[in-house]
Amino acid sequence: MPHTFFIGDHANMFPHLKKKAVIDFKSNGHIFDNRIVLNGIDLKAFLDSLPDVKVVKVRQ
Numbered sequence: 819m820p821h822t823f824f825i826g827d828h829a830n831m832f833p834h835l836k837k838k839a840v841i842d843f844k845s846n847g848h849i850f851d852n853r854i855v856l857n858g859i860d861l862k863a864f865l866d867s868l869p870d871v872k873v874v875k876v877r878q
Contacts (some may be wrong), residue, residue, distance in 0.1 A: 833859050 837858055858864070 837861050 837860075
């Protein structure tokens with residue numbers, strides 16, 4: 819489908835992309851945002867349940 823064009827209500831179709839958390843797994847001070855990137859509607863409960871994980875940044 820190389821010649822297609824999508825029109826839609828992206829805010830309602832992709833609500834899981836509203837928040838982003840980048841997590842650092844003690845990688846010698848280097849932060850890689852491609853290690854784990856979580857997208858979701860409410861990430862707080864999940865992030866609070868992770869042991870020994872440092873949340874580097876959360877973007878809304």
